[in-house]
Amino acid sequence: MNKSRDIYILFFILIAFFIVSVVYLSFGWLDIWGDGLGIITAAAVTLAMYSFLYKDNPVFKIAENLFVGVAMGYSIIIVWFNILKPDVFEALIVPVFKDTGKAPQYTVIVPTLLGLFMFLRFSSKLSWLSRWSFAFIVGMGAGIAIPNFINAILLRQLEPMFAPLYTGSFWGTINTLLVLIGVVSVLFYFFFSLEHKGVIGGVSVIGIWFLMIAFGASFGYTVMARMSLLIGRMQFLLKDWLGIIQ
Amino acid sequence: MDKLLKIDRRIIFVFVALAVTIPLLFRFKMAVPPTRHVISMYDKINALSEGSHVLISFDYDPSSKEELQPMAVALLHHCFKKNIKVIGMTLYPAGTGLAEKAIKQIGKEYGKKSGEDYVFLGFKAGSSLVIMNMGEDIYTAFQKDFYGKKTVGMEALKGVSSLRDIDYAVNLTAGGIYEAWIVYGREKYNFDLGVGCTAVMGPEMYPFIQSNQLTGFLGGLKGAAEYETLIDHKDRAAAGMSPQSVVHVLVVCFILFGNFLYFKSGRQK
Numbered sequence: 071m072n073k074s075r076d077i078y079i080l081f082f083i084l085i086a087f088f089i090v091s092v093v094y095l096s097f098g099w100l101d102i103w104g105d106g107l108g109i110i111t112a113a114a115v116t117l118a119m120y121s122f123l124y125k126d127n128p129v130f131k132i133a134e135n136l137f138v139g140v141a142m143g144y145s146i147i148i149v150w151f152n153i154l155k156p157d158v159f160e161a162l163i164v165p166v167f168k169d170t171g172k173a174p175q176y177t178v179i180v181p182t183l184l185g186l187f188m189f190l191r192f193s194s195k196l197s198w199l200s201r202w203s204f205a206f207i208v209g210m211g212a213g214i215a216i217p218n219f220i221n222a223i224l225l226r227q228l229e230p231m232f233a234p235l236y237t238g239s240f241w242g243t244i245n246t247l248l249v250l251i252g253v254v255s256v257l258f259y260f261f262f263s264l265e266h267k268g269v270i271g272g273v274s275v276i277g278i279w280f281l282m283i284a285f286g287a288s289f290g291y292t293v294m295a296r297m298s299l300l301i302g303r304m305q306f307l308l309k310d311w312l313g314i315i316q
Numbered sequence: 317m318d319k320l321l322k323i324d325r326r327i328i329f330v331f332v333a334l335a336v337t338i339p340l341l342f343r344f345k346m347a348v349p350p351t352r353h354v355i356s357m358y359d360k361i362n363a364l365s366e367g368s369h370v371l372i373s374f375d376y377d378p379s380s381k382e383e384l385q386p387m388a389v390a391l392l393h394h395c396f397k398k399n400i401k402v403i404g405m406t407l408y409p410a411g412t413g414l415a416e417k418a419i420k421q422i423g424k425e426y427g428k429k430s431g432e433d434y435v436f437l438g439f440k441a442g443s444s445l446v447i448m449n450m451g452e453d454i455y456t457a458f459q460k461d462f463y464g465k466k467t468v469g470m471e472a473l474k475g476v477s478s479l480r481d482i483d484y485a486v487n488l489t490a491g492g493i494y495e496a497w498i499v500y501g502r503e504k505y506n507f508d509l510g511v512g513c514t515a516v517m518g519p520e521m522y523p524f525i526q527s528n529q530l531t532g533f534l535g536g537l538k539g540a541a542e543y544e545t546l547i548d549h550k551d552r553a554a555a556g557m558s559p560q561s562v563v564h565v566l567v568v569c570f571i572l573f574g575n576f577l578y579f580k581s582g583r584q585k
Contacts, residue, residue: 123326123329124326145410148410149409149439152412152439152440153439153440214445214448215444218500218503218504222498222503222529223495226503226527226529230526284519288516288519291515291536292516293564294515294536294538294564295536297336297559297560297563298382298383298536298556298560299380299383300332300563301336301382301537301559301560302382302383303382304333304559305556308337308341315340315341
């Protein structure tokens with residue numbers, strides 16, 4: 071009974087969407103030769119994605135898979151035209167076989183090979199070669215990241231902690247004091263070598279309060295972000311697709 | 317009581333949809349007072365003279381377009397209005413189309429030409445390595461722009477050889493790439509950096525503001541709306557603030573109502 075009701079709802083929405091699209095295109099409210107078909111497609115996919123809020127359904131699945139496929143295809147094209155074509159194909163391969171007036175850039179061979187080795191993970195006999203690529207990435211990544219992160223994140227973040235408590239204004243001082251109490255108490259909370267009893271227990275409870283307030287602020291921001299996405303899509307549907315709002 | 321505690325979540329979805337749609341249909345004006353960190357970014361760009369260079373890295377994809385594209389549009393309006401040269405780029409392959417559309421469209425509104433008044437460098441893989449490469453020599457990092465024109469000798473890049481010569485950089489980000497801009501960019505090559513991020517990432521920015529590693533930040537759609545207010549060009553973000561407020565009140569009401577029912581029911585599991 072429920073399944074047939076869902077099918078009726080699905081067909082009703084599809085027919086309604088089709089009628090609206092035909093009416094908008096035939097009256098010229100959406101430009102068929104301009105971005106009209108793009109807007110209709112985007113509206114259809116948006117509604118298909120939101121149909122999941124009712125329940126999981128085939129239309130949602132189609133839209134979901136479409137998104138994954140399109141995103142991947144788009145990324146491959148961008149990577150080809152922005153990186154592989156100018157930096158490898160035109161810089162190394164074309165000059166080897168054709169006189170372009172430019173010498174082939176043989177230095178590109180090493181990174182290209184290391185990149186290709188990554189794909190050898192799929193081969194049981196040659197997968198060991200991919201370890202060279204990973205070793206290079208991990209070694210270079212760690213070498214670059216460790217000193218820079220220690221400087222830019224750890225040391226530079228510690229600097230405000232050593233600023234004078236009195237900033238010249240009452241609220242500024244309160245702010246600095248709050249930062250100091252927050253950092254110390256949260257550090258106490260994550261200090262597990264001693265049992266959280268007595269003074270240590272009291273300070274770590276303050277730390278928990280600071281953590282809870284931080285989580286609350288994060289959750290508030292998250293709600294705002296999710297609602298912003300919904301607002302953006304509703305603006306698209308009401309303004310760009312239906313033209314109800316200006 | 318039991319019925320209310322086991323309410324169908326779809327009823328809540330309907331309330332949320334109405335809370336968003338009704339304020340959009342029947343617009344009511346809402347003041348969007350700019351906050352300190354947004355004003356900092358605005359002041360920084362506003363103080364730049366004609367012909368200065370602002371780098372905007374559009375590091376986001378369509379999934380966070382609703383929050384970050386209005387920021388990009390507002391920043392571009394501000395820069396082009398002040399005849400500042402814009403250098404656009406992205407470290408997200410899927411963000412290329414959005415970035416190109418924004419920079420081209422807003423540039424056209426102000427009669428700006430690609431290569432002369434702005435340049436879109438496109439996508440380059442390697443995030444932190446690209447930033448460091450740009451810090452040493454911007455022309456080796458991007459030998460050609462998105463349209464295949466050689467960057468050497470380009471009017472829009474006149475006077476810029478590396479990140480050190482950038483007057484202000486803004487990273488519009490939907491992920492952790494802002495850390496790379498701080499660590500490998502701002503700290504190594506000493507330029508002023510601002511961040512526009514999704515609201516989810518907002519709280520992460522405050523420590524960097526406090527340590528003066530960031531000169532201002534725009535957080536989510538609200539940050540974009542505040543920037544639109546400052547440049548006096550209210551658009552989608554500002555229009556989104558009335559439904560945002562209504563839906564926030566609704567969420568608070570739901571939280572209070574849920575807690576009231578929970579305590580009234582004697583905290584049953």
